[in-house]
Amino acid sequence: MIPTPLQNNDRYTRLLGKRSLRVVLIIPFVLQVVGAVGLVGYLSFKNGQKAVNDLAAQLQREVSDRVNQHLDNYLAAAYEVTEQNAFAITHGIIDPNDSERLGRFFWKQMKLFKTIGYIIYATPSGDYIGTGYDLYPDRPQTDEVLPRRYGDRLNRTYNLDEQGNRIxxxxxxxxxxxxxxxxxxxxxAKRPAWVGPILWVESPDIISIGFGTSIYDKNNRLIALIGVDQRLSQISDFLKQIQVSPSAKIFILERNGLMIASSSSEPPYRLVKGTAERLKAIDSKDPLIQGTAAFLMEQFGDFKKITNRQQLDFQLKGQRQFVQATPWRDQYGLDWLVVVVVPESDFMAQINANTRNTILLCLVALIVAIALGILTARRITRPIERITQASEEMAGGNLEQAIKPGNIIELAKLTNSFNSMAGQLEELITGLEDKVKERTAELADANAEISALNEQLQAENLRMAAEIEVARKLQQMILPKDEELKQIPELDITGFMEPTDEVGGDYYDVLRHNGGIKIGIGDVTGHGLESGLIMLMTQTTIRALLQHQETDSTKFLSTLNRVIYDNAQRMKSRKTISLAMLDYHAGCISLSGQHEEMIVVRSNGQIERINTDNLGFPLGLLTNIDEFIGQTQVQLQSGDGVVLYTDGIIEAKNDHRQEYGLERLCNVLSQHWQQTVDEIRQAVVADVQQHIGESKIRDDITLLILKQK
Structure with a gap:
């Protein structure tokens, strides 16, 4: 009797795959060694990370304490100088009426205290004597205002020689x-107090802070004020000298976020329209300082809420950063924040080296384990290979194989299985061929179905492309034509729109109504077919409102908003539109609605910019926007004009990701304003295209120029 073969043994093949016996014997050795070495390496890495955390926290505490101590000692100069001068004047050691001697005394104090930038003596009657760095940041001078001596309130500034004498x-x-x-x-304050900090107007690189105290007589009447201006710039120099780690940053800021000092080379100010302003930490160009400040604001909401030392960490561009924020205060009201931030990568070099060593040891152990496994497996697999060879002969059709069973029970069972295989082989092969044919037919049917679906998909794509082309043409058809614009006698008008997709989300229109002119420009969020649909809704609703004689700007925009909001809700769309509406009549323009700034260009090329933030609200975002709608008016003379545009122009970027900007647009308009509106439009479009270069246009571009005749 032929033994019955084992059933469903193919599930073991699918689960384990085909593996040789040698591999099966070697894998356990390899896994054990790799697992042990890998576990040791992982634990070593985690312990190293913990050590880094502890080291970073300890280092940051030491640095913070060192900075706090330096601030205590550094700012003590202001206390000491003010106290010395108050004592010298109240006890008659220095006669404040001798202005030259008092100025030399101040000069000597500045030589002794290098961080002091200016020393002041002033009285309620208007006398004023000060010595320090006033007109020049590196050359001290003496200022004096003496009404009783000169009979006027003029400040006389004297240059000083190397001994402090006036020259x-x-x-x-x-x-x-x-x-x-x-x-x-x-x-x-009626007590010693700080004033500032402030930037020096002549040298914005220098930040100083004032400290002063009032002097009173026995009747508690104010007789004088003694004060100093102390430079804070040297604090940055001190921070730069502290060696924390290669990429670490230390910075000090006020509780309002303004920078006091930092270890970065970045200046403590920024230029805003040509004027120096103190730099906020969250506006810093140093990515580590800016990122840390932003994290602290997100974590606490306000720097004032950091009342004690905080040890934190956060992710910046995928890298972990350790940050410690420590408050620093003095008895006279200063309240600053000392922040030390250290990238984890600065400490991970050695740990990474250890990790590489661990990987190398793992590879060596793996090789050794494989070698030992091969030697062991060879001794076990030799008898089995003889059985395997006989099995291959049988699989080739030679079923007359006689294998003498060995002494191993498992091998004897395997021999009996081979003997039973010959009778069943033909039946098995025949059944297998039938299954192959059946599967081939199934695959052919599936392939035909896929081909049919592919043809259907191509047809659907062609249909959608045709529909989008129709939408684009519809959008272009409703825009005002040049011949319409030229029929307006009061104004020269020209327009330009270039969508970034087949269907754009920008809108502009010029309509005559009841002796006036209605002008609109808007920008739907995003672009494409859905944005174009919102644009068409806007254009249609505006024309309908004009036909119903709606002239009130608040009702006009409110009704338009409600229509767009209701339709957007029905469409389940989150699109909104920023829209400005202009009513022109007899040289007067009434502006309402929120959009980009409206540019007014006078006949001589002078630029005026009208901010629309308080004149409206994005349409389609709220059900009612009546409380946000406002209106302003602009009077135009002959040659004056107005320029409207969408953000696709001012936010157009070149290959260096630099935006075109509103300032550049204003410059081009001013330079070409004496030309015709068509020539002005061509100049603006050409300048924008020159700025963009080979970069892709990422937003719709719309421009509308009108000039009073």
Whole structure:
């Protein structure tokens, strides 16, 4: 009797795959070694990371303490100088009426205290004597205002020689120190107090802070004010000298976020329209400082809420950063924040080296384990290979194989299985061929179905492309034509629109109505077919409102918003549109709605910019926007004009990701304003295209220019 073969043994093949016995014997050795070495390496790596965390926290604490101590010592100069001068004047050691001697005394103090930038003596009657760096950041001078001596309130500025003696007047201007905010603040405080910090107007690289105290007589009447301006720039120099790690940053900021000092080379100010303003940490161009400040604001909501030392970490561009924020305060009201941020990568070099060593050891152990496994497997598999060879002969059709069973029970069972295989082989092969034919037929049917679906998909794509082309043509058809614009006698008008997709989301229109002209320009969020549909809704609704004689700007925009909002809700669309509406009549333009700034160009090329943020609200976002709608008016003379545009122009980027910008647009308009509106339009479009270069246009571009005849 032929033994019955084992059933369903193919599931073991699918589960384990085909493996030789040698591989099966070797794999356990390899897995054990790799697992052990890998576990050791992983634990070593995690312990290294913990050590890095502890080291970073300890290092940041030491650096913060060192910075706090430096601030204590650094700013103590202001206390000491102010206290010395108040004592010297109240005890008659220095006569404040001797202005030259007082100025030399101040000069000597500045030589002794290098961080002091200016020393002041002032009285309620208007006397003022100050020595320090005023007109020049590197050359001290003496200022004096003495009404009782000179009979005027002029500030006389004297240059000083190397001994502090006056060598000539550098400047004479009218000046009253009592009008300064610093003087008023110290008088109000009635105790030693800080004022500032501020940027030096002449040298914005220098930040200084004022410290002063009031002097009173026995009747508690104010007789004088003593003060100093102390430079804070040297604090940055100190921070740069601290060696924390290669990429670490230390910075100090006020609780309002303004920078005091940092270890970065970035200046403590930025230029805004040509004027120096103090730099906020979240506006820093140093990515580590900016990222850390943004993280702290997100974590606490306000720098003022950091009341004690905070040890934190965060991710910046996929890299972990350790940050410690420590408050620093003094007895006279200063309240700053010392922040130390260290990238984890600065400490991971050695750990990564250890990881590489661990991987190398794992590879060596793997090779050794494979070698030992091969030797062991060979001794076991030799008897089995003889059985395998006989099995291959039988699989080739030679079923007359006689294998003598060995002494191993498992091999004897395998021999019996081979003997039973010959009778069943033919039946098995025949059944297998039938299954192959059946499967081939199934595959052919599936292939035919896929081909039919592919043809259907191609037809659908052609249909959609045709529909989009129709939508694009419809959109172009409803835009005002040049011959329409030329029929307006009061104005020269020209327009331009270029969508980034087949269907754009920008809108503009010029309509005559009841003796006036209605002008609209808008920008739907995004672009494409859905944005184009919102644009068509806007254009249609505006014309309908005009036909119903709606002239009130608030009702006009409110109704238009409601229509777009209801339709967007029905479409389940999140699209909105920023829209500005202009009503022109007899040289007067009434503007309402929120959009980009409206540019007014006078006949001489002078530019005026009208901000529309308070004149409306994006349409389609809220059900009712009546409370946001406002209106403003602009009067046009002959040669004056208005330029409207969408953000696709000012936000157009070149290959360096630099935006075209509103300033550049204004410059081009001013330079070409004496030309015709068509020539102005061509100049603007050409300049934008030159800026973009080979870059892809990423947003719809729309421009509308009108000029009073």
């Amino acid at each position: 000539g007047i550098a400047e004479v201007i009218k000046y009253d120190y009592r009008a300064e905010d610093g003087y008023k603040a110290i008088v109000r």
